[in-house]
Amino acid sequence: MRRATLLLSPLLVVSALAQDPVDLAPLKNWLSLQKSLKTLEADFIQSRSLRTLRKPITTSGKLWFTANGDLHWELGAPPKTVFLRNREGSFLIQPVKKRFQTLTVGADAPTGTQGFQMPEFPLAADLGEFTKRFEVLKVEPQPTHCDAEVLPRDAQAKKYLQVLRLRFDPKNGQLYSFEVVGKDGSSLKTEFSNVRINQKIDPSVFTFDPNGYRSDSEKQ
């Protein structure tokens, strides 16, 4: 058995080499354009197609982002759920219920969206960091955009995800949509529109006044 495997292995290597390598140039271009991103403001529609739902649930939302890491991501109109990240930490706020959770505290607290259903901005500083975090399965350039399918290299994430799909414009650096597909076939797709890059953003968007809010116990 072992001998058969040894005989087969060169064939496997050869067959792997024979496949067309994925062209990462569009990804590289798109990521390099992210470097010039100072601020980002966009609307989005998030569709949640779950195996347990007969029809997808669609929710609108907004996002604001600055290059120093501040992020404001809200779902619903009026907003029902807000993820806020600023120098003081990360917070999950429910404006209608007047409740909030402190997720991390301090400017030195680990950043990142901590597994929440939103992409990072930018996804990576460059292609090297991107390929370190993600395995690129497919990149398909189209006339007006480019589609990519990637899988996180993180073992835990890989356990539950089938694929991450990105639709972006390698010419202007815009991200059109971001889709997370779970192993059970459920998907969460976020489609961005009305994207404004490097515009001035009111700083109050990234501040949170907990007065009048009830704090839930900290979740870690």
Place this chain on the structure above:
Amino acid sequence: MDIAPTPKNSSRRPLQACVAAACLVLTLLGLSRISFDVDILKMLPQDLPQVRGLGLFLKNFSQSDQLILTVEAGSPEAADQITGAITKHLESRPELTRLVVSASPWESSPADVGELAAYLSLNSSKETFATLHSRLAPAQRAATLAATLERIGESISPQEVTLASYDPFGIVPSLSESGLLSRSQSSEFSSADGTFRVLYVYAPQPLKNYKAAIAWISAIKQAVQEWRSLPGVTLGFTGEPSFVADISGAMEWDMTSSSFVTLVLIALVFLVCYRRATPLFGLQLMLALIFALTLGAAGLFLKQLTVIAVGCAAIMIGLSVDYGYFIFQRSLHHSGTVSELRAQCWQYICWTAGTTAAAFFSLNLSSLPGLAQLGNLVGFGVVIGASVMQALFAPLALHYRRNEPPPKASAIERLLCSPSFAKAGFALTLALTTFLLGALCLKGFPRMEFAPGYLRPRHSDAYTALERLSAKLMDTGDLLHLVVEGSSEREVWERLQKADRFLSEAKAQGQVASFLTPLLFWPNPAAQEANLAMAGELANEKDHLREAVLEAGFTEQAFGLTEQVLAQWHKWALRPGPSLPLWPESPSSQWILGKISSRSPGRFLAAGAITPHPGKEDVLIESLNLPGTFIVGWPQLGKALQKVVPREIVAIICTLSVLVLLLLAFALRSARALLCFVLGTALVFACLAGVMSLMGMTWNIFNLAALLLLLGTGTDYSILILLSLRRNGGDLAATQKELFLVICLCASSAAAGFGTIGWANHLGLAVLGQTCAIGLGLDAIISLFLLPPAWKALHRLSPPARASSGFPANA
């Protein structure tokens, strides 16, 4: 008893034969019962809460037939592949394993989740279940489902979305609240980065003893050898059977190797000094007999030998041989009968064996069972050794003496008896003691260190693998274990509630960062009783609930978990006269419960975990005052021992010192001689402290006990010298001729006995051996070279009164 047969001797022979036969049978019986107790906590004071709590935790929550096999590879893909291959291979060998678990059981048996979810819900408080019941009421269920849909649409937590979509009625929200589904990226099966994986391998049948554990582990290692030899791949073996195999194997090796080496060293020393092989053979035979008799006695009266007690063999050999040396040396110049030889040696052996045995038996005053066992073993061994040497070796020695021409003094003997040797020895010893005292003054007294590392083997693959596992799988630093015991489920539940409140308060006060108690899983008999009827009612509504779920826009898949829960409630509600409390029974539930609970008739235990804020552990433990509740950890054990043991050892040293001084006062009957003894002993201890300071050694639980042993064994040399000086009227040359060779032989054999356990695998035992060997060496040279001049100087200052010998002329 003379050697030549006489009618009297002939009549005693049948009796002697019977006694010998009885001893042989009892010894063989005892030897067959010897087994090793690898529970290192058994060596420690059992009334300390840390010892008791850790003992409960280790005994009840570590599985004796579960081997933890770790796989570490360069990439998560490689780790995954190797883990899968090993699992498959071991599963195909039923003679090696009955079960291999490499992933959460519920991943391969999702149906088990239903039973667990049903149990958790049923076990929740009456108020919580009543709220659930009202949420599922016909008038309310549509609104409940609509709220779930809203949550699915609004939440940004994938965990919340998934749970809500598969549990539209929110029957088991407690799973997410329990902290079990924490943000932790690692699990008990894999590190966060996936390069470290864990398999739990179960033995096909219970492992009866340490030999079975060693054999099974070896077979497993052989079975996975193919993967062990892969480059970049590391396999680790830990868990209870692995500890048993490691520690027992090391104990066996330590015992046999130290005994063997001690015998070899004794033989070499004897040959160099006396250049005679036949008496050496007889002496070694006596030592082997003493060892067998003592170990046989141990097997009869003790259940198991602890790690420390295995050191007794070498120590006992090293001490018992002293009596043989003395008898042999005496026999070289003895011209009388065996009885007279015995009578001459009797008092010497009586005093020395008496003080040595007293020192070792005094270890029973300690609250350390391990040391007490060592003390009893060596104490009995010394008494047996003295008896065997007197009874059997004395006639043998005389027989050798009569059958061989009188030996000429060896070069060693001539050297040891020469005045220049005594002068040189004095100068060197004075210089050495001055140096060591200076070192002590400069470097200070050795500090105390009661780290739990001294309880462990020096080299243990099982411990190394466990440390690696903890480092890779634990998100946080040092955890403390919560252990709650009780005589019934209800009692444990009530105590868990109090513990939960205590820890919540401690968290609010900043002592605790987080904690996890098994309160969620522990059966709440009152709640189950109250909830079971309502659960049965809900189970009967299954079809209506399904309709409502589908109408709300969910699919059949969304009702799957709810259906399982309802079916389980139905089953429990229908049980004829259900015996409460209920425990979940599926394999997945058993997997979880095995980690947090232990049940036996009349005894129930629960375990939890606490992450304290650094530096707050002691305050947390000291403020705990709940019955049947323990917060324990290995570093805390060290601290608890540090508070208790030194005080105890000092008390025992004081007691023993008084006893020894009283014995010596009777024996020496001279205040000046007693003063010499006290000063000499103090100097030995001070120099020992100096050596320890120089070598960076610290005082710990084991080598503090060495002080006791030195008080009993090392003082023999001073006693001999002082007795001899008294007998010889202060004639240093006569004392030198009489005793220097014997003391050198005794000191070297005792140092060999202790020194050979200095390389024992058990760190505590090794430190004990090293300290004793150093101490005995210092005691010997101070007794030989400094004590006689000191005695002479004291007697020059004021001449002694006429001494009464009280000893035979040749003694």
